[in-house]
Amino acid sequence: MAKIKEKFDNVFELDLGDGIKRIGTKSLVPNKRVYGEKLVNVKNTEYRVWNPNKSKLGASIINGLKEMPIKKGSKVLYLGASAGTTPSHVADVAEDSPVYAVEFAPRIMREFIESCEGRKNLFPILGDANKPEEYANIVEKVDVIFEDVAQPNQAEILIKNAKWFLKKGGYGMISIKARSVDVTENPRVIFEAQKEIMEQNGFKIVDAINIEPFEKDHMLFVGIWNG
Ligand code: SAM
Incomplete structure (x- = not known):
């Protein structure tokens, strides 16, 4: 048993x-x-x-995330939903609280909508995380923003969304993929630079987890929003 x-x-x-x-x-x-x-x-x-091999948040928990900002009752904005692997677990954790999940690829969105079936607290939004104003009429103020978009301007996307939706004292969680920012630069330099962008724009970083061996050259940062 x-x-x-x-x-x-x-x-x-x-x-x-x-x-x-x-x-x-x-x-x-x-x-x-x-x-x-x-x-x-x-x-x-x-x-x-x-499965930590399929979810960077899962990998971060296995690799020693100190505190889990997403809890039962947390309202969450999830950026980069893909087909819903991690968002489905986040929705299980939030339980009866809304998880708004943004994805910009229409083909993947169709798969994601299937994963949302029966999940009453998981709301798929077809939208560009670079343009939070486009979904501002759907998303309310949230306790946590989780971002996993693998784009060159990852930290900026988090900050833009935090300004619109994150409660003061709320948490930003971001999975940084070094190769999406610059394939030629040393990942450590990229992580420091992305962290600095967050710190200079209203986040106090409280945790940083390297998620190898599950994903190469990825870090997860957790910050508290004071912006
Ligand atoms: N978070 C997912 C999970 O763990 O199940 C995996 C996310 S995958 C690494 C990145 C996703 O972000 C892709 O599906 C991609 O289409 C989406 N994406 C990239 N840029 C985006 C943007 N600007 N707005 C919304 N989604 C974006």
Whole structure:
């Protein structure tokens, strides 16, 4: 029988007895897989195993994220939803609170809409994260913005969205992909530069996680918004 321990609010450590460190979320839509993830039933509750190879937030938790800003009841704006792998876990964690998830590629959006089926708190938005004004009539003030867009101006996108939607004292979480900023530069220099942009524009960085070996040259920064 699997052993379950709550690591953060609504994020669980799953011990399946094989020595592999796994995390998971309680499934809001039982019996439904979003990306082929393993489902585990313990005492009439279904958990979805959160694969760190497919989710940078999952990888950050495995790699020692100190505090998880997304909790039960958090309102979240998620930038770069793709087909919904990480957004589906974020929606499980937020539970009955809205997760607004922006994606700009129409083809991927169609897949994402399928993952949202049955998830009453996950709202897909077809939009460009560079233009928050275009979805300002849909998104309310949020507690956390999570960004994973793999664009050259990653930190600027977070700041633009924070100015529109992030509550003062709320959290910005951003996965920085060094190669999207500059393929020729040393990743460490890029991480420092992106961090500095955040610090000079209203964020106090409280955590920084290198997510190797799950993703090469990626860092996740967590900042508190004072802007
Ligand atoms: N966060 C997803 C997950 O963990 O399941 C994976 C995200 S994938 C690395 C990056 C996604 O961001 C792609 O689907 C891409 O189309 C989207 N994207 C890139 N630039 C964007 C923008 N300006 N606005 C909205 N989405 C964007």
